[in-house]
Amino acid sequence: MIHLNAVRKVFNAGKPNEFVALRGITMSIDAHQVIALTGPSGSGKTTLLSILGCMARPSAGRITLMDREITSLPERFLAEIRRGTFGFIFQQYNLIKGITVLENVMIPAYPTGERYASLKIRALKLLDIFGLVNKSSSKIEWLSGGEAQRVAISRALINDPPVIIADEPTAHLDTKLSREFMAILGDLKEEGKTILIASHDPIVHEAAVVNRVVAMRDGELVDSRLS
Numbered sequence: 001m002i003h004l005n006a007v008r009k010v011f012n013a014g015k016p017n018e019f020v021a022l023r024g025i026t027m028s029i030d031a032h033q034v035i036a037l038t039g040p041s042g043s044g045k046t047t048l049l050s051i052l053g054c055m056a057r058p059s060a061g062r063i064t065l066m067d068r069e070i071t072s073l074p075e076r077f078l079a080e081i082r083r084g085t086f087g088f089i090f091q092q093y094n095l096i097k098g099i100t101v102l103e104n105v106m107i108p109a110y111p112t113g114e115r116y117a118s119l120k121i122r123a124l125k126l127l128d129i130f131g132l133v134n135k136s137s138s139k140i141e142w143l144s145g146g147e148a149q150r151v152a153i154s155r156a157l158i159n160d161p162p163v164i165i166a167d168e169p170t171a172h173l174d175t176k177l178s179r180e181f182m183a184i185l186g187d188l189k190e191e192g193k194t195i196l197i198a199s200h201d202p203i204v205h206e207a208a209v210v211n212r213v214v215a216m217r218d219g220e221l222v223d224s225r226l227s
């Protein structure tokens with residue numbers, strides 16, 4: 001589904017603070033799999049996820065997504081691919097304070113031009129699945145950590161993307177909520193989603209839903225094992 005060939009990422013190239021964050025990553029991600037990236041802080045997990053999710057471009061190397069070479073596409077095509085292919089769940093959830101739960105969930109779908117009424121129905125359905133309909137008009141800042149996380153999951157799913165990308169999704173959750181999160185990922189995998197997670201959390205690596213754990217160090221893949 002996604003193939004990376006010799007992908008490098010260099011920050012501040014040519015400057016005194018030049019930093020090579022990814023050193024020639026070659027990897028393939030099959031559809032309907034759950035892949036966990038692990039590795040010490042600074043090893044390049046977030047950078048790799050950003051490139052996989054078309055949020056950042058590699059400095060060198062090639063990316064193929066569903067048999068389409070996407071490395072050199074102009075930003076407007078990339079934005080469309082990003083919206084149609086990926087749902088993102090971030091460590092801090094990146095929910096927007098001051099607006100409601102429902103509005104947060106709907107935001108990634110606004111650029112699609114879907115009618116507000118039908119979008120609202122879909123967003124409410126997602127909130128219902130995650131037991132949050134009664135919070136739909138709450139402000140984000142009123143939610144508990146677990147609720148905020150389920151809002152973030154709902155938002156990631158609003159465009160029904162085939163691939164979910166989650167960066168340290170359990171970092172702010174206790175053990176019970178982390179296990180619940182992994183169970184939700186299990187359901188999404190059953191529905192046919194492909195899931196990429198960067199995480200330090202053993203609960204993530206050891207979850208039955210994870211097919212492969214890929215270890216990174218200093219911008220390189222050092223180990224890949226089936227889970």
Ligand SMILES: Nc1ncnc2c1ncn2[C@@H]1O[C@H](COP(=O)(O)OP(=O)(O)OP(=O)(O)O)[C@@H](O)[C@H]1O
Pocket residue numbers: 011012019021039040041042043044045046047048198
């Ligand atoms: N925009 C940037 N400019 C310069 N350096 C950057 C930039 N973004 C990331 N880096 C550096 O690239 C390296 C890899 O960062 P990355 O966030 O990918 O690591 P990580 O493995 O996700 O770490 P963590 O587990 O702490 O989130 C780090 O040393 C980081 O400081």
